[in-house]
Amino acid sequence: MTRGTQHFIGKAHGKIILIGEHAVVYGEPAIALPFKAAPVEVSIEKDTGPVSVSSDYYTGPLEDAPGKLENIKVLLFEIGKELGQTINNLFIKITSHIPPERGMGSSAAVSTALIRALFQYFNVQLNEEQLLAYIDISEKIVHGNPSGIDARVTSSDAPIFYKKNQFFEPFPINISGYLIVADTGKKGQTSHAVADVATLFNDDYEPTAKLIQNIGERAIRAKLAIIHNDLAALGTLLSQTHELLKELTVSDESLDHLVDTALKAGALGAKLTGGGRGGCMIALAQSERYAMVIKNKLIEQGAINTWVHALEGE
Numbered sequence: 452m453t454r455g456t457q458h459f460i461g462k463a464h465g466k467i468i469l470i471g472e473h474a475v476v477y478g479e480p481a482i483a484l485p486f487k488a489a490p491v492e493v494s495i496e497k498d499t500g501p502v503s504v505s506s507d508y509y510t511g512p513l514e515d516a517p518g519k520l521e522n523i524k525v526l527l528f529e530i531g532k533e534l535g536q537t538i539n540n541l542f543i544k545i546t547s548h549i550p551p552e553r554g555m556g557s558s559a560a561v562s563t564a565l566i567r568a569l570f571q572y573f574n575v576q577l578n579e580e581q582l583l584a585y586i587d588i589s590e591k592i593v594h595g596n597p598s599g600i601d602a603r604v605t606s607s608d609a610p611i612f613y614k615k616n617q618f619f620e621p622f623p624i625n626i627s628g629y630l631i632v633a634d635t636g637k638k639g640q641t642s643h644a645v646a647d648v649a650t651l652f653n654d655d656y657e658p659t660a661k662l663i664q665n666i667g668e669r670a671i672r673a674k675l676a677i678i679h680n681d682l683a684a685l686g687t688l689l690s691q692t693h694e695l696l697k698e699l700t701v702s703d704e705s706l707d708h709l710v711d712t713a714l715k716a717g718a719l720g721a722k723l724t725g726g727g728r729g730g731c732m733i734a735l736a737q738s739e740r741y742a743m744v745i746k747n748k749l750i751e752q753g754a755i756n757t758w759v760h761a762l763e764g765e
């Protein structure tokens with residue numbers, strides 16, 4: 452095996468649903484944030500022989516990779532076909548700090564970084580339309596019917612206010628404070644949670660529709676709080692939304708425990724993030740000092756990993 456000395460690097464980052472999960476399925480707005488505390492980097496080197504991959508999930512020839520990496524195989528094929536290049540003689544190293552199956556955009560971020568690295572390797576300019584189209588190919592393999600939000604946020608520097616199948620609106624973040632993300636250690640059960648909300652919506656329409664509408668209203672108010680730098684209002688909206696999500700049955704004991712822990716440790720607000728039934732929660736702090744106190748208390752109370760993210764300047 453002979454590898455080149457030049458590395459071609461692509462980068463991306465995770466995403467966090469700040470507010471609006473589940474309600475967004477029913478036409479309500481939501482806000483997603485780029486989460487740079489959880490970066491992804493893909494490095495490509497010239498090699499000899501078939502494409503090989505190194506990652507936490509799998510290391511070895513790509514052709515022998517398990518089915519969960521099928522999206523990577525398809526991306527390489529599609530990009531090679533469009534650029535008129537034979538995809539061979541490559542060593543691809545994937546370094547991701549995003550835990551999989553936690554609703555943080557892991558697959559979209561890896562795809563984003565890989566696409567950027569490949570276009571650099573072939574010295575071809577990559578535009579945003581191409582990038583999103585390729586990520587969409589990958590995400591359809593991974594998720595079946597993606598909303599498109601992961602693709603946009605993992606490749607963007609701006610928060611996005613969006614409605615499914617209607618609009619994706621980047622907006623500036625103008626708020627001080629810190630976001631703490633904590634992992635319960637349980638894989639999120641998004642598909643089950645979505646199905647159960649759908650059952651509630653069909654069987655008990657009026658109260659369920661009202662819950663969903665209330666979550667959407669809080670997403671609208673959260674956007675205004677961010678624009679007007681009203682950290683206290685944002686925290687209140689996050690906590691209110693967690694209570695609404697609990698009524699939709701998408702929280703669980705592990706999430707509720709960490710949310711309560713964060714609030715008792717001084718968080719301005721806290722809630723689950725993503726599909727729920729495991730996965731991650733978020734908490735809002737007014738300063739880095741408070742953020743570290745909350746982070747330490749979350750670890751003490753069972754979080755298996757935490758990240759602290761400065762909102763100001765994003």
